[in-house]
Amino acid sequence: MSPIRRPALAAALAGGLALAALAGCGGGSGFDSTASSSGAIKVLIGSSGDAETAAVKKAVAAWSKQTGKKASVSVANDLAQQLSQGFASGKPPDLFYVSTDQLAGYAGNGSLYAYGDKLSDTGDFYPNLVQAFTVDKKLYCAPKDFSTLQLVINTEMWQKAGLTDADVPTTWDQLDAVAKKLAASSGAKAGLTFSPEYARIGSFMAQAGGGMTNADQTEATVDSSANVTALDYVKKLLTDGAAAYSSTLGAGWGGEAFGKGLAAMTIEGNWLIGAMASDYPDVKYRVVALPAGPKGPGTLAFTNCWGIAAKSGHKSDTVKLVDYLTTAQQQIRFADEFGVIPSVKSAAEQWQQQQPGYAPFIAGADYAQNTPSTQGSADVVSDFNSQLETLAKSDPKTILASVQKSLAATMTQ
Amino acid sequence: MTRGSGRRRIQLHHTRDGWLFVAPVLLILGLFLVLPVLMAAWVSVSDWHGNGSPFASGVGFVGLDNYRSILSGGGLAERDFGTSLRNNLYYVVLVVPLQTALALFLAVLVNQRALRARGFWRTAFYFPSVTSSVAITVLWLFLFSTTGAVNRLLSFVGIHGPNWFQDPDGLVHLLLGRLGVDSAPGALADHGAIGITWWDWLAGPSVAMTAFVAMAIFTTSGTFMLLFIAALRNIGEETDEAGLIDGANSWQRFRYLTLPQLRPTVFTVVTLGLIGTWQVFDQIYTGTQGGPAKTTLTPAYLSFSSAFNNQQWGQGAAIAFILFAIIVVLTLGQRWLLRERS
Incomplete structure (x- = not known):
C-alpha cells in the first residue's frame, strides 16, 4: 500500500474520467459525433488463453483477407473496465465480447448497437441464446458460443469406491448417496465439489423447478418454494459430508479441486475439458448429465455475444464480420481450437459427432436455464454468491428472502 | 512619484514572472487533479451512465439521488x-x-x-x-x-x-461463538445503520x-x-x-x-x-x-x-x-x- 496518494475521488475516478475530461472541456461539439470511419475495425476480446486468442486472430485475419477490410484483435486484461473506459471516452472498440450480466447495463446506457435485424441469418441460433441477448424485444448482439453445466466424474476414484456404470446418479438421492460413498472410500477429501456461487448452485434450483426470475425475466422469483427445496438439498449435501465447496478444499474453482484429486465429482461446464487437458492431463474422467431434481433435469447456460459499439464508425462492416464469425463453419473451427460449443444448432450437432465427450453439455442446451441478465442483476447475483458461501451455517429461507428483495428492487426501477 | 510607480512596475513584473513560472504546475494540477475532481463531483449528482461525455446534453441533474x-x-x-x-x-x-x-x-x-x-x-x-x-x-x-x-x-x-x-x-463473531453467543440478540438483529444490522456491524x-x-x-x-x-x-x-x-x-x-x-x-x-x-x-x-x-x-x-x-x-x-x-x-x-x- 502506498500511503501517499491523491484524494480518494481522484484515485478512484481520475483514470476513467481523464479522457472524458479532456474532450468534454475541449469545445465538445466534435466529441459526441460518431468516431471517424477510417482505420481498422478494432476487436477487443476477453480471452480464456492463448488458444482462443490465436483462433480469433486467425479468423479475423482470414475475413480481412477475404474482404480487404482491415481489422485488428486485441486482448483485454479486464474487459469490463476497458469497455467502460472506451464507452466513456467515446472511442470504444468496434467489436467486443459482451457477457449476459453486462448486457443490460450497456444496452441501457446506449453503448450498444442493436444489430440483430441486420444479421443475415438468426434462425439457426439456439432460441434460448437469442432470448438471452434480447432486451425490450430487440436482439442486441449475436450469440458467440455457449456452455452448460454437467456432472464430471473421476473414473479411477469411481472404480476405487466400487461403483459401476449403473450407479451414475440420476436423482438427488442417488447423487447424495454416491457422493457420500466416494467421500468415504475413493481417497478424495470430498465426494462432490463446486464453487460457492449461483453459477453452480443455480443448477439445483433449475432441477427443483425454480430460478431467479420467471422465464421472461420480468419478475423476481427467488423466494419460491422450489428454490428453498434446492438450497435445503445443497445445504444437506454440504453438511452430511457428501459435498464441499471448492474454496473449502483450498481450490480456486471446482475444476482445480477435481483435477488435483481433492474431490471425486464436480459440477462444471465444458471449459473444464480444455483445462483438464492442459493442467491435469493424467486425470481420467467422464461427463454425465446432472441428476434430475424433483422437477426433472435442469442446468444453467452461460453465453457471450459479439457486441458492436453504438459509436462504431464501421457498423455495417462489423456486422458482416460478425456474420462471418458466427457461420457454422467458423464456429466449428472455434470449437476445435478452444472447446466452446457453437451457438448455431447445425454446427453444434455436427461438432457433437466429432467430439462425443461434449454430448452431455450440448444436450443441456435444450433444457438449460439462462442466468439473470436484467440491469442490476449482476450485483444481486454477487450478493447472492456472498451469502451462499456461508450456506452450511445459514437458513436458506433468509438468504432467498434477502436476495428476492434486492432483485425485485432492481426490476421495479 | 516616479520612484513609486517604478517599484510598482517591478512588482508587476515580479507577479507576472511568478505566474509564468507556476503556470506549468497549475496547468498540470488543473488538468489532472482539479478538473477530474470537478467532473467526478458533477457525475455524482448526475444520471450519467458511462456512455460518452458526462457533459453531453442527454445527461440530467438528479440532485442527491445517488447519495x-x-x-x-x-x-x-x-x-x-x-x-x-x-x-x-x-x-x-x-x-x-x-x-x-x-x-x-x-x-x-x-x-x-x-x-x-x-x-x-x-x-x-x-x-x-x-x-x-x-x-x-x-x-x-x-x-x-x-x-x-x-x-x-x-x-x-x-x-x-x-x-x-x-x-x-x-473475529468478534468467532469470539462470541466461543462464549456461546451464536446468533444475534433481537435488539441487535432488528436495528442497524446503512443497510446492515448492528449485529453485522459488530462482526469484527x-x-x-x-x-x-x-x-x-x-x-x-x-x-x-x-x-x-x-x-x-x-x-x-x-x-x-x-x-x-x-x-x-x-x-x-x-x-x-x-x-x-x-x-x-x-x-x-x-x-x-x-x-x-x-x-x-x-x-x-x-x-x-x-x-x-x-x-x-x-x-x-x-x-x-x-x-x-x-x-x-x-x-x-x-x-x-x-x-x-x-x-x-x-x-x-x-x-x-x-x-x-x-
Missing part, C-alpha cells in the same frame, strides 16, 4: 456501502495504531547506537515498502492459502489454521481481512519507520542525557522526553496512515475482489466496481466523495486530539 441510494436507499447499494464501511473501519482501527506503534518501535531499535549493522536492518525493514503491493498481495495469497506457509507454521504448535482468504467469519474484521491487516502493517511500517528515524535524529541527545542525569530510567526517558518531541511526526504518520488505509484498493483488486462474502469489500473498491462493472457511475462517484469527507473529518479530528495543550 441517497447509497446512504438510505434500503436496497443492495446501501447494504454494500454499509458493508464496505464496516470492513474498512475495522481495517483502519487495526492497521493505523499497530503500524504506527511498530514503526516507532523499529525506529527506536534501529536508532540505537549499540545495534550492529544498523544499515542492514534499516534496509531490511524498509524493503517491503518499496516492493510493489501487487507482488506482495500475490505472495500473501500463497502464504495464507490452506496449505501455505502460515498454516504449516501454525500446525507445528498444534493449531489448525483457517482457510484465510476464504473465511468470511468475523473477517479472517480474510485480518490477513490484509497483517499485510498492511508489514508493508507500511518500514516507510513510517524512516520518518520516525529522521525525527529521532533531529531530537539530539542533550535532553536524553539531561534525563539520565536526573535519574530517569530508559522507559521514562522515552515516554516523557522523546515521545512528546515526536508529536508532529506522530501526527504525520497517523494522517498518512488514515488516508492510506481508508483508500485501500490494490490489495483488494488483485487479491479478493471484495470476497469472501463481501468481507473485504472497501469503499474504494466498491466505487470502482459500481462505476466500471455496473455502469452506476453516479453512485461510484458519490462513494468516492463520501470517502473523501470521511478522511477529511478524521484528519481534522486527530489534529484536534494531537494539538499542543498549553
Whole structure:
C-alpha cells in the first residue's frame, strides 16, 4: 500500500474520467459525433488463453483477407473496465465480447448497437441464446458460443469406491448417496465439489423447478418454494459430508479441486475439458448429465455475444464480420481450437459427432436455464454468491428472502 | 512619484514572472487533479451512465439521488456501502495504531547506537515498502492459502489454521461463538445503520481481512519507520542525557522526553496512515475482489466496481466523495486530539 496518494475521488475516478475530461472541456461539439470511419475495425476480446486468442486472430485475419477490410484483435486484461473506459471516452472498440450480466447495463446506457435485424441469418441460433441477448424485444448482439453445466466424474476414484456404470446418479438421492460413498472410500477429501456461487448452485434450483426470475425475466422469483427445496438439498449435501465447496478444499474453482484429486465429482461446464487437458492431463474422467431434481433435469447456460459499439464508425462492416464469425463453419473451427460449443444448432450437432465427450453439455442446451441478465442483476447475483458461501451455517429461507428483495428492487426501477 | 510607480512596475513584473513560472504546475494540477475532481463531483449528482461525455446534453441533474441510494436507499447499494464501511473501519482501527506503534518501535531499535549493522536492518525493514503491493498481495495469497506457509507454521504448535482468504467469519463473531453467543440478540438483529444490522456491524474484521491487516502493517511500517528515524535524529541527545542525569530510567526517558518531541511526526504518520488505509484498493483488486462474502469489500473498491462493472457511475462517484469527507473529518479530528495543550 502506498500511503501517499491523491484524494480518494481522484484515485478512484481520475483514470476513467481523464479522457472524458479532456474532450468534454475541449469545445465538445466534435466529441459526441460518431468516431471517424477510417482505420481498422478494432476487436477487443476477453480471452480464456492463448488458444482462443490465436483462433480469433486467425479468423479475423482470414475475413480481412477475404474482404480487404482491415481489422485488428486485441486482448483485454479486464474487459469490463476497458469497455467502460472506451464507452466513456467515446472511442470504444468496434467489436467486443459482451457477457449476459453486462448486457443490460450497456444496452441501457446506449453503448450498444442493436444489430440483430441486420444479421443475415438468426434462425439457426439456439432460441434460448437469442432470448438471452434480447432486451425490450430487440436482439442486441449475436450469440458467440455457449456452455452448460454437467456432472464430471473421476473414473479411477469411481472404480476405487466400487461403483459401476449403473450407479451414475440420476436423482438427488442417488447423487447424495454416491457422493457420500466416494467421500468415504475413493481417497478424495470430498465426494462432490463446486464453487460457492449461483453459477453452480443455480443448477439445483433449475432441477427443483425454480430460478431467479420467471422465464421472461420480468419478475423476481427467488423466494419460491422450489428454490428453498434446492438450497435445503445443497445445504444437506454440504453438511452430511457428501459435498464441499471448492474454496473449502483450498481450490480456486471446482475444476482445480477435481483435477488435483481433492474431490471425486464436480459440477462444471465444458471449459473444464480444455483445462483438464492442459493442467491435469493424467486425470481420467467422464461427463454425465446432472441428476434430475424433483422437477426433472435442469442446468444453467452461460453465453457471450459479439457486441458492436453504438459509436462504431464501421457498423455495417462489423456486422458482416460478425456474420462471418458466427457461420457454422467458423464456429466449428472455434470449437476445435478452444472447446466452446457453437451457438448455431447445425454446427453444434455436427461438432457433437466429432467430439462425443461434449454430448452431455450440448444436450443441456435444450433444457438449460439462462442466468439473470436484467440491469442490476449482476450485483444481486454477487450478493447472492456472498451469502451462499456461508450456506452450511445459514437458513436458506433468509438468504432467498434477502436476495428476492434486492432483485425485485432492481426490476421495479 | 516616479520612484513609486517604478517599484510598482517591478512588482508587476515580479507577479507576472511568478505566474509564468507556476503556470506549468497549475496547468498540470488543473488538468489532472482539479478538473477530474470537478467532473467526478458533477457525475455524482448526475444520471450519467458511462456512455460518452458526462457533459453531453442527454445527461440530467438528479440532485442527491445517488447519495441517497447509497446512504438510505434500503436496497443492495446501501447494504454494500454499509458493508464496505464496516470492513474498512475495522481495517483502519487495526492497521493505523499497530503500524504506527511498530514503526516507532523499529525506529527506536534501529536508532540505537549499540545495534550492529544498523544499515542492514534499516534496509531490511524498509524493503517491503518499496516492493510493489501487487507482488506482495500475490505472495500473501500463497502464504495464507490452506496449505501455505502460515498454516504449516501454525500446525507445528498444534493449531489448525483457517482457510484465510476464504473465511468470511468475523473475529468478534468467532469470539462470541466461543462464549456461546451464536446468533444475534433481537435488539441487535432488528436495528442497524446503512443497510446492515448492528449485529453485522459488530462482526469484527473477517479472517480474510485480518490477513490484509497483517499485510498492511508489514508493508507500511518500514516507510513510517524512516520518518520516525529522521525525527529521532533531529531530537539530539542533550535532553536524553539531561534525563539520565536526573535519574530517569530508559522507559521514562522515552515516554516523557522523546515521545512528546515526536508529536508532529506522530501526527504525520497517523494522517498518512488514515488516508492510506481508508483508500485501500490494490490489495483488494488483485487479491479478493471484495470476497469472501463481501468481507473485504472497501469503499474504494466498491466505487470502482459500481462505476466500471455496473455502469452506476453516479453512485461510484458519490462513494468516492463520501470517502473523501470521511478522511477529511478524521484528519481534522486527530489534529484536534494531537494539538499542543498549553
